[in-house]
Amino acid sequence: VATASQPDRERQVAPLRGALLGLIASRPRSGYDLAKTFDLTLANVWTAQHSQIYPELAGMLREGLVRVRAEGTRGRKEYAITAKGKRELVRWLTESAPPTRISRNESLLRSFFLGFLSVEQAEELLRREREVHEARLERYLDDERSFELLKQRGGPEPMGDGYTGAIPLQAGIRFERMMIEWTEWALEEVRRRANAPAGRGRPRG
Amino acid sequence: VATASQPDRERQVAPLRGALLGLIASRPRSGYDLAKTFDLTLANVWTAQHSQIYPELAGMLREGLVRVRAEGTRGRKEYAITAKGKRELVRWLTESAPPTRISRNESLLRSFFLGFLSVEQAEELLRREREVHEARLERYLDDERSFELLKQRGGPEPMGDGYTGAIPLQAGIRFERMMIEWTEWALEEVRRRANAPAGRGRPRG
DNA sequence: CGAAGCATGTAAGGTGTTACATGATTCT
DNA sequence: AGAATCATGTAACACCTTACATGCTTCG
Numbered sequence: 001v002a003t004a005s006q007p008d009r010e011r012q013v014a015p016l017r018g019a020l021l022g023l024i025a026s027r028p029r030s031g032y033d034l035a036k037t038f039d040l041t042l043a044n045v046w047t048a049q050h051s052q053i054y055p056e057l058a059g060m061l062r063e064g065l066v067r068v069r070a071e072g073t074r075g076r077k078e079y080a081i082t083a084k085g086k087r088e089l090v091r092w093l094t095e096s097a098p099p100t101r102i103s104r105n106e107s108l109l110r111s112f113f114l115g116f117l118s119v120e121q122a123e124e125l126l127r128r129e130r131e132v133h134e135a136r137l138e139r140y141l142d143d144e145r146s147f148e149l150l151k152q153r154g155g156p157e158p159m160g161d162g163y164t165g166a167i168p169l170q171a172g173i174r175f176e177r178m179m180i181e182w183t184e185w186a187l188e189e190v191r192r193r194a195n196a197p198a199g200r201g202r203p204r205g
Numbered sequence: 206v207a208t209a210s211q212p213d214r215e216r217q218v219a220p221l222r223g224a225l226l227g228l229i230a231s232r233p234r235s236g237y238d239l240a241k242t243f244d245l246t247l248a249n250v251w252t253a254q255h256s257q258i259y260p261e262l263a264g265m266l267r268e269g270l271v272r273v274r275a276e277g278t279r280g281r282k283e284y285a286i287t288a289k290g291k292r293e294l295v296r297w298l299t300e301s302a303p304p305t306r307i308s309r310n311e312s313l314l315r316s317f318f319l320g321f322l323s324v325e326q327a328e329e330l331l332r333r334e335r336e337v338h339e340a341r342l343e344r345y346l347d348d349e350r351s352f353e354l355l356k357q358r359g360g361p362e363p364m365g366d367g368y369t370g371a372i373p374l375q376a377g378i379r380f381e382r383m384m385i386e387w388t389e390w391a392l393e394e395v396r397r398r399a400n401a402p403a404g405r406g407r408p409r410g
Numbered sequence: 411c412g413a414a415g416c417a418t419g420t421a422a423g424g425t426g427t428t429a430c431a432t433g434a435t436t437c438t
Numbered sequence: 439a440g441a442a443t444c445a446t447g448t449a450a451c452a453c454c455t456t457a458c459a460t461g462c463t464t465c466g
Contacts, residue, residue: 015311016425022318032445045313052426054447074434074445086321093315093322097333104309106220108250108373110298113227115367116291117298128302162320167394168313171387178383182376189372221453237417254455259419279417279462 016048016056018092021065021085026160028069028080031057041165044136044172060085111186119194123187130183137176143169221253221261223297226270226290231365233274233285236262246370249341249377265290316391324399328392335388342381348374 023029023037034057035050042048057079060066065085070078081089107129114122147166150158157163228234228242239262240255262284265271270290275283286294312334319327352371355363362368 014425015309015314019314019317022321025318025321030445031447035445042314042317043308045308045310045317047308047426049427050446051428051448058447072445075447076445089318089321090326093318094326094330097337103248103250103252104220105250108376109220109224109247111373111376112224112247112250112370113230113294113298113367114372115362115369116227116230116294121295121299125299132302157320162318164319164398165317167319167391168316170390170394171313171316171384174383174387175380178379179376182379185375186372189375193369219453235417236419240417252454255418256420256456257454263419277417280419281417 013092218297
């Protein structure tokens with residue numbers, strides 16, 4: 001058999017792998033660091049537990065995408081990106097469009113079925129929803145202020161080189177504002193429907 | 206042992222189950238119908254393949270949440286919701302807030318690492334992104350027009366009673382508009398950064 | 411009669427979450 | 439000395455996607 005194990009050439013790069021490579025490329029990090037970053041910084045767009053991160057790091061090490069730059073105290077292993085890893089990162093960033101969709105938004109999924117709730121229950125649901133987004137917007141605006149301060153002082157990107165966290169932050173701010181406006185619109189719509197003649201359409205017979 | 210198998214009392218209702226119950230409650234449907242609806246209508250907020258739907262239906266049948274209302278040709282089984290199922294549906298809709306987050310948006314995840322691309326590559330990525338959202342916005346606006354038409358004629362909700370698809374549709378429209386504006390802002394930001402003194406901060410020695 | 415679409419299921423594999431398990435260092 | 443935090447791993451299970459597998463009915 002001639003065509004031996006070609007190193008899985010053109011498979012898509014998984015987002016977890018891409019994110020890990022990006023973070024390691026910004027600055028060398030340990031598995032522990034990476035887990036914390038997912039928790040604190042990326043959590044709004046992607047999550048990963050350490051139980052997912054350590055095996056992925058081991059795999060990337062095997063494939064030569066990262067190397068152990070230094071071993072610290074308490075068994076700490078600090079990973080740095082390799083040239084091959086850098087190429088894989090760019091491949092992830094430039095490969096054909098991912099399924100962007102709002103895909104898997106449980107709140108929006110529920111909103112398809114508001115008609116099964118009483119008006120009061122539906123209002124309650126939408127109000128709770130709005131509160132979540134209001135709280136999150138506040139947090140993002142705080143983050144924005146911190147970014148602004150750092151920039152004015154001419155400081156470096158907080159997470160390292162190549163990291164452009166201010167750009168997704170803007171998406172977050174706009175997303176939360178949009179969702180707040182939407183919940184308000186939906187509240188009115190729910191009330192409109194409650195007052196309208198039962199949605200079944202006027203009898204035509 | 207006294208505490209025998211309590212029927213898993215207060216576990217959270219999984220979104221797939223909730224969505225299936227909601228669709229079946231709107232109008233009796235077969236597994237095939239449900240798979241199609243996920244594909245055509247819910248795909249923007251949740252997806253499910255038939256290979257996930259059939260086992261879930263079997264489970265819900267076992268638990269008495271749905272019943273087989275009629276068996277049609279080609280082995281078609283049409284499911285209807287039971288009283289117990291209806292309660293489970295309402296429980297799903299009213300139970301404590303889900304993790305709404307934008308969570309797992311690969312586009313936004315990538316945007317954290319635009320700094321690893323050349324300005325041209327980053328622009329290309331953002332332009333492609335914008336196109337996706339423009340196309341999707343067009344689609345949603347078409348859907349909106351259809352909804353409007355139906356409403357003017359006083360027709361019933363297209364997917365059945367209790368189904369309020371016009372509400373998430375508004376979220377979709379607002380989301381796509383927001384993302385288009387964000388990509389445009391990001392394009393400018395990327396150019397600004399390219400012209401700025403290398404992001405490392407002005408030397409302060 | 412052949413293709414397209416209806417219709418249901420199972421299997422294998424990848425991804426993601428929660429829980430289990432352990433131990434070292436630092437801070438109070 | 440004890441608590442908090444750093445640090446790494448494995449196991450079990452749930453969830454999701456892709457592929458495999460089969461057969462009926464309708465339409466052209």
